[in-house]
Amino acid sequence: MILLDSICMKLSAVGESVKNLDKITKREFLSNYPEIPWKNVMGVRDVIVHHYFEVDAEEIFRICKEDVPPLLDTINRMLLDLHQ
Secondary structure (H helix, E strand, C coil): CHHHHHHHHHHHHHCCCCCCCCCCCCCCCCCCCCCCCEEEHHHHHHHHHHHHHHHHHHHHHHHHHHHHHHHHHHHHHHHHHHHC
């Protein structure tokens, strides 16, 4: 349970950061990286924060296994693009 809680906190923080980034860039920056379903990233955050007792542990672990690696690759590419 502690592992699930920790993962949910991290996914929530990522979702919140993506929401803030989208807001401050007036919804323009994320569109440069369409390979990531950004609304889903933000949506996972909303489910975790607002419906925590409905969180499906298997879905969270699936997200970690399948969705987080390409998200991390894209975020690293975004950082490189910002520093050019």
